[in-house]
Amino acid sequence: MKGVETSALACRMELLPSLKEASRIFAPPSLKVPRFGEDTLVINVRLPQSNDQPHAGMRPLPISFYARLVEETRLCPVFMGQLGRDPYSEALRARFPLAKFIPSMGAMEDFATIRLARHVVCSVSTFSWLAAWLSRARTIHLPMIGFLHPQQRPDVNLLPITDARYRFYDFGPARWPGTEEALHAAMHGDEAGEHVEAPVLASRLHGIQGWAGHTPELVLSS
Template sequence: MSAVTFRIQPTGNLGNQMMQLMLGHSLRSQVPELDIVGYDMPLWSLKGGEEPVPRAKPVELRGHLIDIHGVASLVKAGLLRDMKLVGIGSRMANYLPPSAYQALFPAGRAEVERHGDDELLISVRGAEILGQCHPDYGPVPPAYYRQLARETGLRPVLFGQIEDDWYSRLLMEAMPDARVVRSQGVLADFERLRSARHVVTSVSSFAWLATWLSDAQTIHVPVLGLLNPAQRPDVDLLPLDDPRYRFYRFPVRRWNGQQEDVDGLSREAHYPLMTRDEVAALLRQAASSTRAERLEVAAKTVVKGLLGRLRG
């Protein structure tokens, strides 16, 4: 079989770009001759080779509803030779086990404080998502963090994008006994999250990926915004079969950065721990709601591959 090219168009922040490269390596595990190009992540000393001139217009892989196994089948059938990833494909079925990516993103690239078994490291996402950035992001309610500190009995450590802003002040007022550790840079922050024994993710691909690649004992996930299949059925970042994970139910919430959204963060609420069966049901419902869209994406990929083959 002739060489097959997987072109990456870097999208979003570092976490998203890492997930794009992971997608390419998942495909390469099924298509060994795959040439992955276009990525550039100096923090990991990773850079793709020079992009070859395409034989025809590359077939674009968009959004999250990318079936990497279906793509591999089309490549093996000779229907796809040149692809361009302009999406992210954030779905558990697209990924190999975390161990498969450890060599790509090796631990220990930054010296950081290691948190003990008695601490709960809480990832704080703030900065641009506090405003009208994206309805599927937004800050996590402080009541959730207080609940986890109370239920686990661990000492809370607020960590990450803690600045001189209203959300940081709200968190510190709500959790006056929590230790506060501010961001120390992208790579150091990733390593700190990755090295923690007990960690709480924010609604963030960066925090999700750092904890998924970790050796953590427990990982607490708010099923909120982008991480809630009821809100984003095209995304699946809930590792159902991974015993480290604890999932907590949230209502569908679309964050607009308005005063009513900000006021809602101060309300007291309880976020129930979900059973594995409840999470599975949520994912099945999401799969059902996206079935027609997934079939349409697959059909378009086949047609574009056929046209590319005829033109090439």
């Protein structure tokens, strides 16, 4: 079978099937992966790009953001994904000495682990975003940063504002320079994001070019 190439904007909510239909098509794989319950905050980590090849729309999240979520949720943090012996991973271990750390088990296994979690923190990654969206999580913490920020990438719409599982955090639009100074700030700075309620976020999106006509009526379940 030949591959298919497209130049369409695929990263938009209005182009995706309903969550119910997508979950039916992409059934959770029967893999032996760690399962975490209601007392655990599963944090998917995507490591920084090489300083020689920074990706302006994908970046490491400020570690103070994780500290904020752990304090507010009072859940036990589990960091999983692209973890190694790099400075960022070591900074995480130093900041959260009692947390559990699970290096990547492979793409399928990591994806399944996120889908099975009850409380998830997404990284700045379509991989992480899709696994969380397809999950049965009770809460999904989504940072609006990098390509996930509507002001930085108005052509991207991956903010499920009608989905009551989501908690949104605004970090403002800023391109990731991939410098040592930027990495140091992410590891040791105090940036933790602004929690934005879905109705407030919906009103903000109406004023962003590229989102006009694509922000649905807000319907939140209790």
